[in-house]
Amino acid sequence: MKQNVTILAKNPFTTRVKTRLAEEIGENAACGIYTRMLYQTLNLLVSEPMADTSLTLSLFSPEDRDYFQAAYPELAINQQAGKDLGARIQHALQQAFHKGAHKALVIGSDLPFMHWDLLHQAFSLLRDKAIVLGPALDGGYYLIGMQAPGVDVFQEIPWSTADVLKVTLQKARAAGFQPLLLPEHRDIDHKSDLEAWQAGLMDRRS
Numbered sequence: 001m002k003q004n005v006t007i008l009a010k011n012p013f014t015t016r017v018k019t020r021l022a023e024e025i026g027e028n029a030a031c032g033i034y035t036r037m038l039y040q041t042l043n044l045l046v047s048e049p050m051a052d053t054s055l056t057l058s059l060f061s062p063e064d065r066d067y068f069q070a071a072y073p074e075l076a077i078n079q080q081a082g083k084d085l086g087a088r089i090q091h092a093l094q095q096a097f098h099k100g101a102h103k104a105l106v107i108g109s110d111l112p113f114m115h116w117d118l119l120h121q122a123f124s125l126l127r128d129k130a131i132v133l134g135p136a137l138d139g140g141y142y143l144i145g146m147q148a149p150g151v152d153v154f155q156e157i158p159w160s161t162a163d164v165l166k167v168t169l170q171k172a173r174a175a176g177f178q179p180l181l182l183p184e185h186r187d188i189d190h191k192s193d194l195e196a197w198q199a200g201l202m203d204r205r206s
Contacts, residue, residue: 002052002053002054002100002101002102002103003050003052003053003054003101003102003103003104003105003123004053004054004055004056004096004099004101004103004104004105005045005053005054005055005056005104005105005106005107005119006056006057006058006092006093006095006096006104006105006106006107007041007042007045007055007056007057007058007107007108007109008058008060008080008088008089008092008106008107008108008109009038009042009057009058009059009060009068009109010034010059010060010061010064010109011059011060011061011064011067011068012031012034012035012038013031013035014061014063014064015060015061015064017030017031017034017110018030018031018033018034018110018188018189020160020189020190021033021188021189021190021191021193021194024190024191025191025194033110033188033194034109034110037109037110037111037112037188038109038110040112041107041109041110041111041114042057042072042075042109044114044115044116045116046072046074046075048116049074050116050119050120053119053123054076054099054101055074055075055076056075056076056077056078056092056095056096057072057075057076057077057078058077058078058079058080058088058092058095059077059078059079059080060080061079062079065077065079078095080092084159085154085157085159086154086155086157086159087154089106089144089154090152090154092104092106093106093144093146093149094149094150097149098149102147103123103126103145103146103147104145104146104147105119105122105123105132105143105144105145106143106144106145107119107134107142107143108142108187110187110188111142111185111187112188112197113185113186114142118134118143118182118183119143121182122134122143122145122182123145125145125180125182126145126146126147127147128147128148129148129176129177129178130147130177130178130179130180131144131145131146131151131153131172131177131178131179131180132144132145132146132179132180132181132182133145133165133168133169133179133180133181133182134181134182134183134184134185135165135181135182135184135185136165136184136185136186136187137184137185137186137187137193138162138186138187138189138190138193139161139162139163139164139165139166140160140162140164140165140187141164141165141168142185142187143182144168148177151175151177153168153171153172153175153177154168154171155171157171
């Protein structure tokens with residue numbers, strides 16, 4: 001069964017990234033954090049591909065295609081579309097199904113914990129009438145997966161709030177789908193998240 005993982009990404013050298021984190025630590029520092037996580041994610045996924053699973057890099061700006069295509073020729077590249085994050089996620093899922101995927105995941109590019117085992121777990125949970133979500137500690141989610149094209153649970157979601165996951169779960173159930181949850185992880189949106197991640201890195205060195 002053909003599977004697809006779409007990574008939503010920005011070029012940190014041409015576009016503002018991690019805006020909430022940047023307000024707390026400065027834009028240059030936030031850019032550095034995002035850059036490390038972006039390339040860590042991409043390098044991991046292309047170096048250890050999963051059988052029968054395609055990878056798509058969905059870019060915020062079409063002007064960045066040449067930059068990423070030269071560095072990652074293994075990836076299919078397309079452009080994000082939509083006025084908010086929900087619309088961009090929905091577009092990414094529909095593009096994957098349109099190209100023949102039977103199971104599709106969408107992830108961010110700023111997730112220090114991302115690895116193939118987690119993606120494999122997400123794919124294994126997907127079945128008819130199921131939606132898989134990876135909950136983040138801040139009330140959002142770092143991954144969403146579907147098996148059914150045409151399902152849209154992203155309308156009127158209060159993005160960048162602590163209610164993102166809760167409202168998405170409500171909409172999924174109202175649409176007749178069963179939400180299934182992966183392990184909870186911390187993404188890096190605030191200084192406290194960054195400090196916890198950095199402390200973990202230092203602990204590994206000691």
